[in-house]
Amino acid sequence: MRPRKATIVRLVLIAAAVGSLEAACRTGLVARFTMIPPSEMVVSLFGLFRSPDVVSDIGQTLTAVGIALAAAVLIGFLIGALLYAVPRARRIADPLLATYYAVPVFVFYPLLIVFFGLNAIPKTVIGFLYAFVVMIINTLNGLDRVPSVFWKTARVHHLGRRDTVVHLILPCAGPYLFTGAKLAVMYAFIGVIGSEFILSSGGLGYRISFAYNNFQSDVMYGLILFVLMVVILVNMGLYAWERVLMERRGGR
Amino acid sequence: MNGAAARRRSSLERSAEVVALIALLLVAWQVMYHIAGKVAMTTPAETIRYTAKLLASSEFRPHVWTTGKAFITALAIALVGGSVIGMLLGFHRLAGEVAEPILVSLYSIPKVILYPIILLVFGIGMAAEVAFGTLHGIVPVMVFSMSAVRNIKPVYIKTGRVHRLSTWSLMRTVLLPAAFPEIFTGVRIGFSVTLLGTVMSEMFGSKRGLGFLLMNALGVNDVQLIMSLALLLVTFAAVANSMLMMIERRLYRQR
Numbered sequence: 001m002r003p004r005k006a007t008i009v010r011l012v013l014i015a016a017a018v019g020s021l022e023a024a025c026r027t028g029l030v031a032r033f034t035m036i037p038p039s040e041m042v043v044s045l046f047g048l049f050r051s052p053d054v055v056s057d058i059g060q061t062l063t064a065v066g067i068a069l070a071a072a073v074l075i076g077f078l079i080g081a082l083l084y085a086v087p088r089a090r091r092i093a094d095p096l097l098a099t100y101y102a103v104p105v106f107v108f109y110p111l112l113i114v115f116f117g118l119n120a121i122p123k124t125v126i127g128f129l130y131a132f133v134v135m136i137i138n139t140l141n142g143l144d145r146v147p148s149v150f151w152k153t154a155r156v157h158h159l160g161r162r163d164t165v166v167h168l169i170l171p172c173a174g175p176y177l178f179t180g181a182k183l184a185v186m187y188a189f190i191g192v193i194g195s196e197f198i199l200s201s202g203g204l205g206y207r208i209s210f211a212y213n214n215f216q217s218d219v220m221y222g223l224i225l226f227v228l229m230v231v232i233l234v235n236m237g238l239y240a241w242e243r244v245l246m247e248r249r250g251g252r
Numbered sequence: 253m254n255g256a257a258a259r260r261r262s263s264l265e266r267s268a269e270v271v272a273l274i275a276l277l278l279v280a281w282q283v284m285y286h287i288a289g290k291v292a293m294t295t296p297a298e299t300i301r302y303t304a305k306l307l308a309s310s311e312f313r314p315h316v317w318t319t320g321k322a323f324i325t326a327l328a329i330a331l332v333g334g335s336v337i338g339m340l341l342g343f344h345r346l347a348g349e350v351a352e353p354i355l356v357s358l359y360s361i362p363k364v365i366l367y368p369i370i371l372l373v374f375g376i377g378m379a380a381e382v383a384f385g386t387l388h389g390i391v392p393v394m395v396f397s398m399s400a401v402r403n404i405k406p407v408y409i410k411t412g413r414v415h416r417l418s419t420w421s422l423m424r425t426v427l428l429p430a431a432f433p434e435i436f437t438g439v440r441i442g443f444s445v446t447l448l449g450t451v452m453s454e455m456f457g458s459k460r461g462l463g464f465l466l467m468n469a470l471g472v473n474d475v476q477l478i479m480s481l482a483l484l485l486v487t488f489a490a491v492a493n494s495m496l497m498m499i500e501r502r503l504y505r506q507r
Contacts, residue, residue, distance in 0.1 A: 004349075101444065104485060111293070113470060114478065197367070
C-alpha cells in the first residue's frame with residue numbers, strides 16, 4: 001500500500017492546529033480561564049485515573065451505554081425483522097422511521113426523570129431511544145438486500161426456517177446489521193453522555209458539567225479529551241472492522 | 253393519464269397510512285397514560301388543550317421568540333457556511349480527502365461535551381446558543397455538499413466546456429442544478445440537528461427559551477408543561493422534516 005498523501009497532510013494540519021493552540025494558550029492570547037494548553041490537558045487526563053470519583057463515573061457511563069446498546073441492537077433487530085415480515089406494518093411505520101431522527105429525543109428526558117426518578121434509568125432509556133431506530137433501519141436495509149434466489153435455494157434444499165435464517169439470511173445481511181450496530185454505538189454514547197450533561201447524578205457527562213460549574217478547568221479539559229479520544233477510537237475501530245466485513249461480502 | 257391516476261391513488265394510500273400512524277401513536281400515548289398514571293403524564297386530549305392555551309398566552313411568546321431567533325440564526329450560518337465550504341472541499345480532491353475523516357469524527361462525537369468550551373468562549377446567552385446550534389448543523393451540510401459535488405458526472409463539466417461556458421455560467425447552469433438535490437438532503441438533516449443543538453443548549457444553563465422552560469418545568473414538577481413542550485417541539489420537527497422530505501423527493505424526481 002502506498003502512503004496516502006491525504007493522511008500525511010491531515011496529520012500535519014492537526015499537529016499544526018494543536019501546536020498553535022498550545023502557543024496561543026502559553027502566550028496568553030487565549031486566557032487560561034477559557035482554555036488550558038493542550039499539553040496540560042494530556043497531563044490532567046492521566047491524573048484523572050487516580051481519582052476514584054472519576055473511575056466510578058467512567059463505570060457508570062459505560063454501564064449505561066452498554067445496557068442501552070444491547071437493548072437497542074436486540075430490540076431494533078427484532079422490530080426490523082418483524083416489519084420486514086409484515087409489509088403493511090412496514091408501510092405504516094415508514095414515515096415514523098424517516099422522521100424519527102429529526103425529533104430532538106432529549107425533550108423526553110425531563111419526562112423520563114419524572115417517571116423513573118433522577119437515577120441511571122432515564123439516561124439509559126434516552127441512549128436506547130437514540131440507538132434502536134437506526135438498528136431497525138439497517139436491519140430492514142440488510143434484509144432487503146438478500147437476493148430472492150437465496151430464499152428459493154433454501155426452499156429447494158428443504159431447509160427449515162431456522163436453518164434458512166442461520167445459514168443464509170444472517171450471513172448475507174450481516175454486514176448491514178453491523179453497520180446498524182456501529183451507528184447504535186455512536187447514538188447510545190450521544191444519548192447517555194448528553195443526558196448526563198444536562199441533568200444527572202453521575203457519569204462522565206455529569207462530571208464535565210460539575211467541573212464546569214466549579215471552575216475546575218484542568219479536570220474539565222482532561223475529561224473532555226478523554227471522552228473525545230474514547231469515542232473517536234471506538235468509532236475508528238468499528239469503521240475499520242466494517243470495511244473488512246463489507247469487503248469479505250464482496251463490496252458494497 | 254394512467255400514470256397520473258396511479259400516482260394519485262398511491263398518494264391517497266400514503267395519506268391514509270400517515271393518518272393510521274398518527275392514530276396508532278395517539279392510542280399508544282393513551283395506553284401509556286393508563287400505565288404511568290397522572291403523576292408522570294397527561295392524556296393526548298389534555299396536552300393538546302394545554303398546548304393551545306400555552307400558545308395563546310403572552311408569557312410564552314418571548315420564549316418561542318428566543319429559541320426561534322437562535323435557531324434561525326444558527327441554521328442560516330450552518331447552511332451558508334456548510335454548503336460553501338462543503339462544495340469547495342468537493343472541488344478540491346486533496347482537501348476533501350484530508351477533511352473527510354475529521355468531519356466524520358466530528359459528526360460522531362457527543363457534541364454536548366464541547367458545550368462548556370463554547371460557554372467559556374462566548375459566555376452564557378444567545379451567542380453560545382447560536383454557536384452550539386451551528387456546530388451541530390454545519391457538519392451534515394458540509395458532508396452532503398462535498399459528496400454532491402464529487403458525484404457530479406464529469407461528462408456534464410466536459411459538455412459545459414465544449415459549449416464554452418464561463419466558469420460562472422458553468423457553476424450556475426450545470427454544477428449547482430446537478431448537485432442541488434443532494435445538497436438539499438444535507439439541508440434537511442442540518443435543519444433537524446440545528447434544532448436539537450439549539451434546544452439542548454437551552455436545557456443547560458440558560459434563562460430563556462423553550463429548552464429552559466422544559467428544565468424549569470421539571471424543577472417545579474409541572475408535568476403538563478413538560479408534555480406540552482415536548483409535543484410542540486416534536487410536532488414542529490416532524491412536520492418540518494416531512495415537508496422538507498417532500499421537496500427533496502420532488503427535486504430528485506426532476507433531475
